[in-house]
Amino acid sequence: MSLLSVRDVAVARGGLRAIEGVSFILNAGSALVLRGPNGIGKTTLLRTLTGLQPLVAGTVEAAPDAIAYAGHSDGLKPALTVTENLRFWADIFGSREIAPALGAMNLRELAARPAHALSAGQKRRLGLARLMVTGRPVWLLDEPTVSLDHDSVALLVSMLRDHLGRGGAAVIATHIELGLPEAGILELGTFRAANLRCESRPAGFNEAFG
Template identity: 60%
Template sequence: MKLTVTDLSVARGGAPVLSGVSFVVNAGSALVLRGPNGIGKTTLLRTLAGLQPAVSGTVDVPEDAVAYASHADGIKAQLTVTENLAFWADVHGTTMPDSVFGAFDLDDLRTRLAGTLSAGQKRRLGLARLGVIGRKVLFLDEPTVSLDGFSVKMFANWLRDVHLAQDGIAVIATHVDLGIDAPELELTPFKSTAHAGGGLDEAFL
């Protein structure tokens, strides 16, 4: 499996933001997207994940292999940590691996209600969903928001040693050095000439 993006142009609110984006990510590899706030990283990731249409160009990847993770943790406050992960495993028809608790430092929190967790703990639980849904191609938008240095390293270890090691693919928009051996794609050269800029907050787009 591989992800192939060819001459892709994307728009936000009807206005073109990036054009002519092309790259290939092979199985077992990651790509890090770089660029200033408002350049279009979130818009590009959402387009790659099939959540919004492209203006032009193609994205070649099996649709049922894709998952998109944004700033939202996607957890149910009234369920425990274990129940949250079991819920997502059930939705995707997968088996929840017990190793996911240790991988995201959730062992001691298994029976805690998600609504009582700290921001960082909620973020780890939200990311742990990626370990139970069985999707090979992950599009990750600032995945380490709210995480301390230890948790960032823990997530990077899971991404490298589990997901990528099992022939997964990841495209990551981040300003944080995850310590993963992955090429970077600077998006500034792909900025559309019609892009007005202005530092729009991508978290809401």
């Protein structure tokens, strides 16, 4: 069962076409790792797939509300506790259960701690735990291992495997070897735009973090 279909996609950063001709199909239970040098367009591609910036060319097909995105920002409210942050996101996505997310990223002992009092790695774990309360089948993760120690990376991989085992799918931009042999690899360097021509941008469009 296809959860995400990407056909001949081109994306732009700063008004210049970055990569083009990207195509892949993501089925239930599958993962794809995006590789390539810094600046090739991994973040731009993920933001485009999730709808945060417009396509330059091609098509992206997924069921409505199928995609959850974990970008460079952890998306936390500093004054709220770990539990309150997860409950906030669970309410947004219509979920009631946060206990599995707390357990998956080893956050139970931090449940009552305000987000502003967390270390960078703890904030990252909480930001990633948000994915579990979205109830969405397609996860897009941009450099998810940043600030994570070895044990926390193992927690992330376990969470990903559980998600895939439940019929979910994931696209992950990372330079780190995650130990997911079942994941495919897409080298974005082979899709570098041959001509860095300017692309028009919609009026008022904000390309921050593109």
